[in-house]
Amino acid sequence: MTRPLQQTTAIITGASSGIGAATAQTLADLGANVALLARRADRLTELADQINAGETGRARVWAVDVTDEGAVTAAMSEIAEAFGGIDLLVNGAGVGTWAPARESRLSDWRAMVEVNINGVLTCTHAALPYLVRAAEGGRKIADIVTVSSIAGRRVPGPNSNVYSATKHAVNAFSEALRRELAEQHVRVGVVEPGIVTTEMTTSGDKYAPDARNPSGLGFLQAGDIADAIGYMVTRPRHATINEILIRPTEQAA
Numbered sequence: 361m362t363r364p365l366q367q368t369t370a371i372i373t374g375a376s377s378g379i380g381a382a383t384a385q386t387l388a389d390l391g392a393n394v395a396l397l398a399r400r401a402d403r404l405t406e407l408a409d410q411i412n413a414g415e416t417g418r419a420r421v422w423a424v425d426v427t428d429e430g431a432v433t434a435a436m437s438e439i440a441e442a443f444g445g446i447d448l449l450v451n452g453a454g455v456g457t458w459a460p461a462r463e464s465r466l467s468d469w470r471a472m473v474e475v476n477i478n479g480v481l482t483c484t485h486a487a488l489p490y491l492v493r494a495a496e497g498g499r500k501i502a503d504i505v506t507v508s509s510i511a512g513r514r515v516p517g518p519n520s521n522v523y524s525a526t527k528h529a530v531n532a533f534s535e536a537l538r539r540e541l542a543e544q545h546v547r548v549g550v551v552e553p554g555i556v557t558t559e560m561t562t563s564g565d566k567y568a569p570d571a572r573n574p575s576g577l578g579f580l581q582a583g584d585i586a587d588a589i590g591y592m593v594t595r596p597r598h599a600t601i602n603e604i605l606i607r608p609t610e611q612a613a
């Protein structure tokens with residue numbers, strides 16, 4: 361059976377849980393070899409074993425912190441060496457702390473800037489030379505997809521202050537990159553989910569969106585976002601999906 365991403369390599373950051381883990385499985389199902397990046401090695405290994413037990417693309421683990429420039433740069437080089445290049449980068453790693461500004465810790469704000477902005481910049485900067493090379497050779501197209509948020513399109517309400525700011529930042533960065541890289545055939549896009557049931561929304565944080573007790577049609581699942589990313593990166597070469605915003609059907613805000 362031929363799969364659309366056969367003979368490609370995808371890096372997925374934040375692959376140890378939630379949207380990143382689901383995306384890694386989806387891209388492997390589409391035939392990609394997947395490099396799984398996050399800090400929790402045990403979770404990554406469990407997912408890699410699950411993927412490698414199937415008939416899909418192969419999976420390997422790189423336990424790195426996306427904010428660690430040296431570790432990320434070394435990982436990119438090892439991944440390109442192990443799989444023969446890098447065709448796709450999915451920036452999925454992210455953290456979210458929601459609270460009124462007056463109750464927030466500055467360290468939480470800085471952590472969001474560090475992971476959600478600087479982590480995306482670090483991984484994108486390190487992967488870019490390989491992606492440009494991939495677009496020139498083999499598949500003749502490369503992809504960068506960043507998991508932003510509906511909070512990257514508009515401030516969803518109070519308490520989302522710095523989280524929303526970080527997601528606006530990656531949207532702006534992605535749009536600027538898109539303009540720069542269009543003629544080099546590196547497609548750049550963002551996916552902007554509403555509330556998805558993951559560790560981020562089930563931790564019981566006082567002010568965070570709470571997906572613990574869904575009613576009605578329920579919230580989005582990580583697989584819904586993975587499907588969207590799978591769609592983005594399997595378009596024909598002449599078509600780029602730059603932005604997908606997905607809400608749970610019953611999410612009004």
Ligand SMILES: NC(=O)c1ccc[n+]([C@@H]2O[C@H](COP(=O)([O-])OP(=O)(O)OC[C@H]3O[C@@H](n4cnc5c(N)ncnc54)[C@H](OP(=O)(O)O)[C@@H]3O)[C@@H](O)[C@H]2O)c1
Nearest residue numbers: 374376377378379398399400425426453454509555556558
């Ligand atoms: N859930 C939602 O409702 C929702 C809505 C819109 C957007 N998003 C975005 O979706 C993305 C994924 O979040 P999720 O909902 O799937 O939450 P999640 O299950 O908590 O996943 C977050 C992922 O980020 C990784 N991560 C965090 N800090 C990291 C670091 N310094 N280095 C490497 N990896 C790091 C975590 O892995 P380790 O802890 O193992 O490092 C984990 O794999 C985030 O960018 C989030 O902002 C989520």
